[in-house]
Amino acid sequence: MARFYRYRLPPWARNCIFICEKATLPILIFQLIRTLFFPTTLDVLLLGIFVGLFIAFHLEWI
Known part of the structure; x- marks a missing residue:
């Protein structure tokens, strides 16, 4: 099975991931x-879900 690369996605999906990545930290702080x-x-x-998402984005698992 091939590895998931976020940069091989279509531009609209890559843009959605970048927006979610940038919005995760303010939502995490508010929820904390x-x-x-x-x-x-x-x-x-x-x-817990937002912390997991933030760590996944930081380590580029998503």
């Missing part, structure tokens, strides 16, 4: 602040 003030199960779950 929200979780610190109003810790619910859903907030902790969303924070």
Whole structure:
């Protein structure tokens, strides 16, 4: 099976990935602040998902 390369995608899909990559950090910070003030199960779950997404984008797994 071939490795996934984000730069071989069509331009519209690559642009969507770049936009999601840039928007992940502000959403992560907002969710962290929200979780610190109003810790619910859903907030902790969303924070874990956003942390995982941020790490995946940072290490270029996506």
